[in-house]
Amino acid sequence: xxxxSGIRVLDFTHAIAGPTATMTLAQLGAEVIKIEPPKKGxxxxxxxxxxxxxxxxxxxxAVNAGKRSLALNLKDERGVAIARxxxxxxxxxxxxxxxxxxxxxxxGYEALSALNPRLIWLSLSGFGQSGDLxxxxxxxxxxxxxxxxxxxxxxxxxxxKIGIPVVDxxxxxxxxxxxxxxxxxxxxxxxxxxxxVAMIDAALKIMGASASVWDYTGASPKGTGxxxxxxxxxxxxxxxxxxxxxxxxxxxxQIEALFAALGAGEMIRDxxxxxxxxxxxxxxxxxxxxxxxxxxxRAQELDDRLTQAGVPAARIGEIGDILSxxxxxxxxxxSHAQLPGHDRPLAVLGLGMGPDFCAGDDxxxxxxxxxxxxxxxxxxxxxxxxxxxLRDEEVIG
Numbered sequence: 001x002x003x004x005s006g007i008r009v010l011d012f013t014h015a016i017a018g019p020t021a022t023m024t025l026a027q028l029g030a031e032v033i034k035i036e037p038p039k040k041g042x043x044x045x046x047x048x049x050x051x052x053x054x055x056x057x058x059x060x061x062a063v064n065a066g067k068r069s070l071a072l073n074l075k076d077e078r079g080v081a082i083a084r085x086x087x088x089x090x091x092x093x094x095x096x097x098x099x100x101x102x103x104x105x106x107x108g109y110e111a112l113s114a115l116n117p118r119l120i121w122l123s124l125s126g127f128g129q130s131g132d133l134x135x136x137x138x139x140x141x142x143x144x145x146x147x148x149x150x151x152x153x154x155x156x157x158x159x160x161k162i163g164i165p166v167v168d169x170x171x172x173x174x175x176x177x178x179x180x181x182x183x184x185x186x187x188x189x190x191x192x193x194x195x196x197v198a199m200i201d202a203a204l205k206i207m208g209a210s211a212s213v214w215d216y217t218g219a220s221p222k223g224t225g226x227x228x229x230x231x232x233x234x235x236x237x238x239x240x241x242x243x244x245x246x247x248x249x250x251x252x253x254q255i256e257a258l259f260a261a262l263g264a265g266e267m268i269r270d271x272x273x274x275x276x277x278x279x280x281x282x283x284x285x286x287x288x289x290x291x292x293x294x295x296x297x298r299a300q301e302l303d304d305r306l307t308q309a310g311v312p313a314a315r316i317g318e319i320g321d322i323l324s325x326x327x328x329x330x331x332x333x334x335s336h337a338q339l340p341g342h343d344r345p346l347a348v349l350g351l352g353m354g355p356d357f358c359a360g361d362d363x364x365x366x367x368x369x370x371x372x373x374x375x376x377x378x379x380x381x382x383x384x385x386x387x388x389x390l391r392d393e394e395v396i397g
Contacts (some may be wrong), residue, residue: 002029005181010083011035011067012107014042015344016140016165017062017095017124017199020172025092025179026066027351028358033090034367035083038071038397041369053341055369063172065337066364068372071397078395080106085380088115091385092179096124099134109194116332119192120182124175138199140165141394152210152223157346171202173326232279233287237316243299248312250260252276260291261309266379300331324346332359339366370397 007030011022019042026032036042044060051058065167073079084107087093093112095102102108102123109121109343126138136380141161144150149167166333178195186192204211213221228235234249249258252275259267267273267289272282292304299315306313328334332355336345348363365371373396377387390396 004028004183007031007092009033009092009094010086010090012093012095012097013103013124014096015044015372016059016063017157017171017175018094019044019060020205021122021124021175021179022094023065024064024173024176024351026364029284031123032067032093033086035071035072035074036069036369036397038073038370038394041069041071041312045369051225056339056341058346061337061339061346061366062348064344065366067367069367069370069374070373070376071370072373073395073397074105076393076395076396078390078393082395083107083379084112084115086376087112087119089380090116091183092120093279094122094124094175094179098137099125099129100122107169108118111370113194117192118186118190118230120179120186120195122175122179122197124171124197124199125161126391128201129196133200140168140199143167143199143203146200147207148210148220149203149207152207152221156226167199167205168205171197171199174202174205181310198329209363218237222248230276230278233283233290233335234279236287236290238290239293239295240299240302244316245299245302245306246314246316247306247395248314250312254311255279257309258311261305261311264293288362301389309315331355335359335361335363337363337366340368 004025007025009022009025009030011018011031011032013019013022013034022032022034034042040046041055042060042064044063045055045057045059047052047059052061057395071156072082074083097104103111113119113121125132125134126143127136141150144161144167145159147167151159153162175195175197178197182193182195201251208253210221226237228248228250230250232250234247234255237244237246248256249255255273256265256268259265269279273279273286273376289303297305303313303315322328323334333350333352334347335350339346346366350360350363353359374387375394377390378384387396
């Protein structure tokens with residue numbers, strides 16, 4: 001039995017953060033009904049510059065597999081009435097409009113919780129539903145900029161964002177975590193509640209101890225670039241004869257093993273490199289030696305040699321290298337979704353909670369826009385003639 005079997009989610013989200021949250025809930029067994037505007041749908045459907053067919057971008061597919069799609073015109077009062085009726089029947093509503101938009105539509109938390117006191121409401125936004133910055137819009141790179149993340153990641157050329165939407169994704173996972181906690185509390189109290197997840201909060205949380213370091217020192221911490229968190233040269237990225245290697249020797253026994261594997265066991269007796277403090281103080285000297293040493297080796301050869309010696313290390317590869325490795329199939333992380341118009345199932349990522357927890361190869365169908373509208377409305381008790389009339393009048397798509 002799936003953990004969220006029987007839980008129904010009404011999904012008003014678009015782009016990345018919201019759909020990531022609701023797809024996580026779907027992967028845990030919830031039924032997710034995605035509300036999209038007729039004709040165009042979620043804008044993320046059209047991000048085909050990354051990959052995909054018109055109206056079915058691969059980025060959209062990756063965070064919407066396994067959901068049902070209802071194309072509903074929320075600018076028409078009849079569309080709003082349908083949304084209200086659905087909200088009265090579900091367990092969770094998730095939305096990621098700017099603060100106040102849902103309330104202006106008559107679909108805010110206060111209105112819907114009056115219909116359904118057990119309703120759990122999740123809002124995801126750039127800066128939250130309260131506070132001085134709440135009305136500002138945000139995308140992933142805006143959250144990185146405002147949080148200090150881009151400046152921490154700066155190079156001599158200036159601030160640098162992390163090149164993938166890490167804040168969007170983490171915001172979605174934080175939202176899903178909140179829903180799970182609220183469902184658990186509802187089990188105890190019988191009452192629903194409102195959750196408010198902001199990208200700026202998620203960005204700060206994903207930066208680990210940085211906020212506490214700033215509070216303690218009064219100075220903004222700097223990013224470590226390709227150096228490991230212990231700031232030693234033995235935990236860093238290096239060019240090899242034919243690629244790159246990541247070293248992760250942080251502790252004394254690992255560094256002894258690293259030197260030995262490189263045929264330079266005597267290095268550990270050099271006063272400059274014999275202790276952690278000495279290695280930090282003499283970082284430049286040790287990095288210079290390692291830079292020259294790594295160029296003598298092929299990356300995979302070094303990966304094999306160091307791993308055998310018990311030194312954390314890895315050849316730096318592309319995403320396809322690890323996704324093609326048997327380990328990932330053994331982990332159960334990869335599942336496959338049916339992608340309309342594609343000649344084979346599309347690989348999508350599962351929950352990442354191990355092969356024995358809710359892992360499976362079938363991620364369901366990536367929905368065409370409005371593909372499930374008739375079925376959803378029929379389940380609400382509408383007859384075929386009523387549904388056809390609503391479509392003719394562009395209330396549904």
